[in-house]
Amino acid sequence: MPTVKPSITFMHPHCMLAGGATTVLLEVSKRLVLAGWPVHVVSVQSDPAIVREAAAAGVRFVDVGGPLSSSIWFWLQYPLMYWRVHRAARQIGSPVVVSEPFPANWWGWFYKKLNPAVQLVYVCHEPTAFIFEHAWINSIKPDYMRWGLKLLNPIFRQIEFALMPVTDRVVANSQYSERTIAQTFPRLDPARLRLVYCGIDHDTFYPRPHVVRQRQIVMVCTLNKFKRVDTVIRALALLRQQPGCGDVRLLIKGRGVEKDRLQQLATSLQLTDAVDLIDAFYDTTQLANLLCSSQVFVHAAHNEPFGLSPIEAMACGTPAVVTGTGGTAETVTNGVSGLYFNYESDQSLADQLQRLFTDEALWQRLSAGAINHAAQFNWALTHKVFSGVVEEVS
Structure with a gap:
């Protein structure tokens, strides 16, 4: 028995x-x-x-x-x-x-x-x-x-x-x-x-070739100071000043106490039409579609112990730009499945984002590497x- x-x-x-x-x-x-x-x-x-x-x-x-x-x-x-x-x-x-x-x-x-x-x-x-x-x-x-x-x-x-x-x-x-x-x-x-x-659930998070990649950055996180969403908004302002990047947008999926402050920051940087905060509940399929429709995923937290969202993004073929501190040093490989940036520098993040929006060969290589790397989780x-x-x- x-x-x-x-x-x-x-x-x-x-x-x-x-x-x-x-x-x-x-x-x-x-x-x-x-x-x-x-x-x-x-x-x-x-x-x-x-x-x-x-x-x-x-x-x-x-x-x-x-x-x-x-x-x-x-x-x-x-x-x-x-x-x-x-x-x-x-x-x-x-x-x-x-x-x-x-x-x-x-x-x-x-x-x-x-x-x-x-x-x-x-x-x-x-x-x-x-x-x-x-x-x-x-x-x-x-x-x-x-x-x-x-x-x-x-x-x-x-x-x-x-x-x-x-x-x-x-x-x-x-x-x-x-x-x-x-x-x-x-x-x-x-x-x-x-x-x-x-x-992660690889039956849900996988590449969807039929979904058109938009010229957008996506974040999935709780809106608190630890997630450093303000860093990404400021980096977006710098990025949009660079040749070929003036149309890049930022989608932030999450809710939390920092929402109003982040909206005010976007307004002060004249990014009201370039930053969208989505606080509605998404099921996993909707979330996967969001990741697949974005060109880059950003996780800006410093020394976060793990972080599921970067892996879900990579499984969808979306390269992850992370700090390379804490658990992200184990979940994202710099130059293979994504890129690292200096968490203390908005310009460092803007520079890495510019590479991914202007170098198609780099994006394709990191996208393929992201899919392979995410498979182990x-x-x-x-x-x-x-x-x-x-x-x-x-």
């Missing part, structure tokens, strides 16, 4: 924004269910449109309700919010709990302390950015939340230092993340660290490695 697999409960902050950690959660949980693992996802809220495919595969979503962690009201009633998560997880009774980004990592640690027999896997894309990364802290809005977090930062750091060692396995999504985790948490047993690269491999981690602790 086939072995009955134990159930797994994922703790995730919310499933209200597509992309990033939520994409990883949905793809991994869906494949675990299809492989015979009963999977529940406990979070505050879920958007039915975002979780629809995973739910149809058999992933059970349990929303405890309440404000999102981006709201001050979440933190004012944190004990109640944690109790809701704890109660939901206890009712499910999974022997394996997988905690995801902050504040779900705290949920997992507290749950482990109260239920020592549970095996805890922490998917740590990076040490909690809102605690350890100054760029993220400085991007928080409104101002009172940013200053409140700065005031409480020493306490939050000590909580993370104290609780991280209770984790049975810590999953990093890049070698960069793995090193950063080890450096940030020296008390963590390095034998508990596992590297699991994220993948796939969800089947991610599932194989991640399920192996779960089996270790089951």
Whole structure:
């Protein structure tokens, strides 16, 4: 008789924004269910449109309700919010709990302390950015939340230092993340660290020769300061001054607190008609079509731990221009699948973009290289490695 697999409960902050950690959660949980693992996802809220495919595969979503962690009201009633998560997880009774980004990592640690027999896997894309990364802290809005977090930062750091060692396995999504985790948490047993690269869906993200490439740059990201979208807008202004590049446009797919400021920046640079911000929900097919219709993809974040969007773009044959810092040094190869630029220089980005819009031979070579390079990142491999981690602790 086939072995009955134990159930797994994922703790995730919310499933209200597509992309990033939520994409990883949905793809991994869906494949675990299809492989015979009963999977529940406990979070505050879920958007039915975002979780629809995973739910149809058999992933059970349990929303405890309440404000999102981006709201001050979440933190004012944190004990109640944690109790809701704890109660939901206890009712499910999974022997394996997988905690995801902050504040779900705290949920997992507290749950482990109260239920020592549970095996805890922490998917740590990076040490909690809102605690350890100054760029993220400085991007928080409104101002009172940013200053409140700065005031409480020493306490939050000590909580993370104290609780991280209770984790049975810590999953990093890049070698960069793995090193950063080890450096940030020296008390963590390095034998508990596992590297699991994220993948993409190659049945959705692939070249579409029938889609006409427009003379446009595309970005797919959350609109916050860490993503450095303002750098790309300023670089566009420089690029459009160069011969043969005056018609290049920028499409930004995403939503976030920086939207108004970015629109004001575009207006001040007389780029109102050259910059489009798209904050509507796109399914994966719509997103793939957007990537295939663009000539260049830009990812401007500095030291981001991984980043799925550059890989999705490359799989569509769209060269990626990135900083070459953090995880992008592993996901994009300079001169093969894309180009690197100096993250501190708008002109450096404009120069690399000009090369791709004026040198057809270079674009064709990098487009072919991007497709080949992206092929190594796939969800089947991610599932194989991640399920192996779960089996270790089951």
